Amino acid sequence: MAALKSLILILMMAVVAASQSKDWEPVPQNELQMAKPQVEADADAEVLFWEVRIADENINRAGWQSVINHHVRIKIFTERGRELNSKIDITYGNLASYSARVVVKDIFARTIKPDGKIIELKPEDIFERDVVRGNGIKVRAKSFAVPGIETGVIIEYKWKEIREDIYNYSRLELAREIPVQYVKYYIRPASNTPLGMRLHSINTTSGFEDEGNRIYSTTMRNVPAVKDEPRMPSEYEVKPWVLVWYDDNRVDQSAADYWKERGRATYDFYKSQLKVNGDIKTAAAKAIGDASEPLEKIRRIRAFCLASIKDIGDDALGLTPDQLKAIKPNNSPPDALKRGTGTWHDVAMVFGSMLISAGFDVRIAGTTIKNDAAFDRNIANDYFIRTVVVAVRMESGWQYFDLSNRYLPFGMVSWPIEGQTALIYDREPTWDTIPVSTPEQSVRRRNANLSLAPDGTLEGDVEIEFTGHLADFYREYADDDSPAERENYLKELIKGQIGNQAEITGVVIENLFESEKPFRYRFHLRVPAYAERTGKRLFFRPEVFARNTSALFVSGSRRYDIIFQYPWSETDEVAIELPPGFAPESVDAPPGVSDVKRGVSYTAEISLSDDRKTLRFKRNATIGTNGALSFPRSSYNVLKGLFESIQASDSQSVVLREN
């Protein structure tokens, strides 16, 4: 009976699949004659028509399957548009990107010239390629060159895709890298399942319409192309798309009830995970030692966990695939403690268990992350809850500890979860927001003691250190490099800031793995021809490290909002011994910059020693004060102006005159 049912379903899907045929609908005359893009004036090519028909099924024995018919029609406006659309590769096989096995068939394509002449793609011009094969992997591609493609033509192609063993969640893209005049998705949910299909439209108000026969559709018109801009939000926060998933068919359950139930169930799960036994108690007591303050106790337990249990996901350990395979999974926190290895999640569980044994009130909290679409609590699904932190109840409220990051000092969490929504799993779950760090927690401090020679050569010793998120970035970058690579990285970094002629020697790197201390570089710097000479004067920038840096924002226009990952501050102190025979002619402090509302401030001071032989330059900048990290597009020009002012101040020169 089951087999018969499966057969019927397969036949039904075959009927859907059959809709992908070589028959083309006539292209409207206005599209043939179209000379300019409609959605974006500067577009190289524009999608005129984009239609996707999806039919899901849960077939007995065969499993979940999606049959997807794609059809796209594109107008080519420029040579660049022609180049970018001239070759089509459709991959299939075992594709990790879909977590599915994909079959592709029924490819048809044609080119329509402005005079209506049609050039069909010949079947023999479609090439099948094994992109990768071996060791159980087979990724293939069907590729073809679009015949007769040139500016002014319309290209049109369609194909059928069958995804088997699909992952529950899928994302329907409504925007592309070129503008889209019209896009429509038809979707028919699987019928042979107790689960119900859920659709969540993001960055679009286009809902789904019932087309009858259990088919639903969503349509968008005039969708701009997805672009890249510096400091923009996540792509999924700005472009339109739809999240599709299957869930328990409990349409009567409110979002609030869903989260309550989910929070309780997850609490129960973690309660069983946070095991306290004698070993945990002993370890906690040993780690705490003579500490009496609660925060100090937590600090010591965290330090103990990070030191005692190696995170097998840490690339700095350099574990080979065989070594990783040989590591047995831990069943409980005592297990991880005993073995001294585990995932970061294991470390978090040991940390939580030790805190409980020390009398702390501990919960696990699920959080969203910054790199995806904005979280909507009214949607009854935890897809966007991506990671967990350990929450500890303190007098001031919940405090969060992120054991996934070893390079941050105590009390800080990874930047992607700062300011994010957290669900504290409990019998009565509660929502909270993870605090954002302050600029003082992520500091770049640069000190230099230099001397300037009459020929303009600058030379001396430099120390650069980073704390907080900045240190995390540099530590993560350097942790799996060799000493030579680390030194090379620093050289490139400094040359990028000062110029290629900078010579960096005697490099010392300190506190690479000691997260409670600043990550520090020390080195000797020599920059030939640093100061410029005109006649009897020498000119140089006292802000040595910004000599060659470029503006943060350059473009005169902006499409998306502006986002900084985390707040930070910068402190520079530079002492420059002036060359003999020269005296300062113009030594003015660069103007300061301040915008309290946007959390940006900059001050600079220049002074001369009493004997006027040494110039001292001090500079302080903070960005993101009071959590000001996200700005609407309308603030772009103001923000750009602020950073240009900082750059101009950093560029200000001092003039010396030969006696």
Added chain:
Amino acid sequence: MKYKLFLSMILVFLGGAGQVFAGDTPPAWLRQAASTQVGTYDKEVSAVVLFNEQQVSLGGDGMLVTTENHAVRVLTREGRRHAVATALYLVSSGRVRDIEGWLIRPDGSVKNYDKKSVLDVISDPDDVYNEYRLKVIDAINDSDTGSVFGYTVVSEEKPLYFQEKWFSQEGLPTLVSRYSLSLPSGWKASGITFNHSTIEPQVAGSTYTWELRNLPYIKREPMSPSVVNIVPWVAINYYPEASSKNPDKSFANWADVARWTSALYEPQVIVDDAVAAKAQELTMNAKTELEKIRAIAGFVQNLQYIAIDIGVGSGNGYRPRPSNLVLNRGYGDCKDKANLMRAMLRSLKIDAYPIAIFSGDPTFVREEWASPAQFNHCIIAVRISDATEAPTVIIHEKLGRLLIFDATDPYTLVGDLPESLQGSYGLIIAGENGGLAKMPVTPSESNLLDRLIEVDLSDDGAISGTIKERSTGQSSSRERAMLRLLSAVDYSKMLEVWLTRGATGAKLLKFTPTDKKDDLRFDLDVEFSAPRYGQLMQKLLVFKPTIVDRRNALSLTEATRKNPVILGSGSVRETIVFNLPAGYTVDETPENLKMDMPFGSYSTTFEIKDNKLTFTRLLKMNRSTVPVEKYDTVRDFYAKMREAEQSPVVLIKK
């Protein structure tokens, strides 16, 4: 390079997916290589090749069987990337019989990578289809400092011709590098050595062995010759003794190569009605020979570049697709484009010949070795009358005046040639009349960027004004490429970055790029302003006279160098007129500079007249290879240029 990048992506994607069997014993050659003591190397040397051997054997069945044994010791963590075995093969005429690898860890334990660990990947993901594939063993993630990775590859192929190349190293220091060729009795081999004194083979019967030891590390230096022009290599010809001249598979000279290649090209020139009609349509308004050539060239140049490599083993790598098919499909590769252009010109009674050439390094093709294996690109020579003149004309002793043109480069117009091809040897495929010829080199004056900037300088340091650029030759090709490769938004951003790099906070007010193809020119007009260009310092107003393209970094900074410096050809002429603010007078300007060297010249001048400051800079570079002994002269030349462009002008309040 492209395929290496793709390969690394694949390896990352697969993340050490290979199945590994521990405990197998490595072969004796690998155990011996692994026991070799290595010396002390500079810390930038990440690995050392202990042993690199190719044993090539020509069988009675005409198949060439190659056994490659290779061992590398990883010296640093970065050196792990060398723990990879790759074997390139051609689906249509060859195969990899066997590939196996071993990793000997510092503790002496061994991992064996057998056929289940092997991935088979496409060699060029950009091609619609390409018969070349790669078999890969990836031991990167398994290896670490001190590991020795070795592999053996046994492959076979049916050679298209009787020639081989042996590159002794790829850049890493190499302790032993060996190539041996075993031939059937009655066969002989000979070699030509490049980048090294002659390497004589050891001959035992009909087996020839070339060997080098203790090859040093090839340091990567900016403006350096390509690695193939640094590492020692041997070009090998082999042939049956009875007949030293085998027109099908052996080449005694370039005329032989030209005949062989012509046989592959000639039948593909098909002038049917469609080809002739298209040629007529394109040249309908052309009055002169040059106009006709330009019309055809423009069409072919703008056909979509698509490579489909099928039947390479039977010569299709050297054979274009039929011209009528390429016109019908509307796309093709370099051979296809040159061939279609040839067919269209033939329909207009204009003769043309394909030229096989190497793209990427004009010094790559060596005259001493007559071989089609030296080329990777195809351009065209058009036979022209005396009435047609252009900088890219060569005089051929048999074919007369030939206009050289690259129908694949969409940015370089008729009358110019991509810089990477200028001065290179190319094979003119013209049957009995063909042979090797030197491609033209355009004078640096014809590759000119002429820029005029006029700005008003305010007493608060702000500037506003215009930039007018007129580019010719390869300068115009670069501008044309930029306009076409970047989207309109990105092109505008590129100009904004260009301006703000020299002037903080500069605003791009208006820009007009104009591609004047008929004049072989590209114009760019820009209007801009910069609020903080000059710096006010009490009574002084200080500003840099060079606004855009100000040299603030140097590529030649090292005190010493190991390789010659390769310099391209071109010239820049810039005039900047500053209208000075009222109430200020010029206190100091940088000194005028004049440098004249064999490889180039540079000069700056300042002139003050009617409250205008006019600054000019002229740069002319000649295509040159500067020997290592004269490295200082080039480094100082660029350092002085940089200083000259950084030094400011000082105005003082009256």
